[in-house]
Amino acid sequence: xxxxxxxxAITRKEAARELRLSLSTLDRAIKRGDLRVxxxxxxxxxxxxxxxxxxxxxxxxxx
Numbered sequence: 648x649x650x651x652x653x654x655x656a657i658t659r660k661e662a663a664r665e666l667r668l669s670l671s672t673l674d675r676a677i678k679r680g681d682l683r684v685x686x687x688x689x690x691x692x693x694x695x696x697x698x699x700x701x702x703x704x705x706x707x708x709x710x
Contacts, residue, residue, distance in 0.1 A: 656685060656692035665698050676701070 657665070663673040676682040682701050685692050
């Protein structure tokens with residue numbers, strides 16, 4: 648019996664959808680260094696752990 652495998656990294660488009668951000672807002676977060684990515688040749692992938700971390704930071708109350 649095998650469990651469904653979760654991806655280790657997802658595309659920028661998938662990450663934007665998960666975080667409910669536009670692709671350009673996601674790209675700004677990447678450029679600022681707020682969201683780390685992995686580059687594989689010409690592909691830019693976002694580790695799922697980064698999406699989860701970034702989502703928690705964005706959901707935190709201000710103050």
